[in-house]
Amino acid sequence: MRILIVEDDPLLRDGLAVGLEMAGFSPDAVACCADAEAAMRGSEYEAVVLDVMLPDGSGLDFLAERRRLSDATPILLLTARDQIPDRIAGLDAGADDYLGKPFDLDELAARLRALLRRRAGRTSVMLQWEDVTLDPASLSVTRGGRDVPLTRREFTILRALMERPGAVLGKASLEEVIYGWQEGAESNAVEVHVHNLRGKLGPGVVQTVRGIGYRVGGERP
Numbered sequence: 001m002r003i004l005i006v007e008d009d010p011l012l013r014d015g016l017a018v019g020l021e022m023a024g025f026s027p028d029a030v031a032c033c034a035d036a037e038a039a040m041r042g043s044e045y046e047a048v049v050l051d052v053m054l055p056d057g058s059g060l061d062f063l064a065e066r067r068r069l070s071d072a073t074p075i076l077l078l079t080a081r082d083q084i085p086d087r088i089a090g091l092d093a094g095a096d097d098y099l100g101k102p103f104d105l106d107e108l109a110a111r112l113r114a115l116l117r118r119r120a121g122r123t124s125v126m127l128q129w130e131d132v133t134l135d136p137a138s139l140s141v142t143r144g145g146r147d148v149p150l151t152r153r154e155f156t157i158l159r160a161l162m163e164r165p166g167a168v169l170g171k172a173s174l175e176e177v178i179y180g181w182q183e184g185a186e187s188n189a190v191e192v193h194v195h196n197l198r199g200k201l202g203p204g205v206v207q208t209v210r211g212i213g214y215r216v217g218g219e220r221p
Helices: 010-022 033-042 059-068 084-092 105-119 152-162 171-178 189-201
Strands: 002-006 026-030 047-051 075-079 097-100 127-129 132-135 140-143 206-209 213-216
Touching: 002 010, 002 033, 010 026, 010 105, 026 033, 033 047, 033 059, 047 059, 047 105, 059 075, 059 084, 075 084, 075 105, 084 097, 097 105, 127 152, 132 152, 152 171, 152 189, 152 213, 171 189, 171 213, 189 206
Parallel strands: 002 026, 002 047, 047 075, 075 097
Antiparallel strands: 127 132, 132 140, 206 213
């Protein structure tokens, strides 16, 4: 799950990026509205964590502009201004959720997972395909009740595929999911991760659609 963090405090920004990466997200982090606008022009994010008070403007104005542009990306406001009128203003401006500072990082991760689950129209916390179960909260995968230990990037690829069963995701799309713009992807990284996934999960889960990409579900190869 690729997310954008917009926070001007460098210690908090770095802490959020590290913590959310450990929780299974792929975060990019910027410090101001202008950099956030540039990031969203160049990349597609599944959610945004947005501070309200930024050095070059209000996060509420940034939020309102995204909604004016018909951008439906889930946005969670993160701010020290946590009185009821502040919450009302943020939600009425188009925010999907609101979390006051100080906050618990585990709660933030859980709220982001809930936002993404609602956006996808899913009611279940777990992702399921046949006998494969993926738990986004514990970052765990089982097949037939057997634990399948995966690396962070293997897990991220499998989750992206299981969130869209039957859909074919190309190499470029999967690179977007597992790498932020601060990281460089090796030319064969996706192929290597998929190869390792197949070795751990066994046959028939991750399928190749020749010349297009990979999928979970759909017709058997």
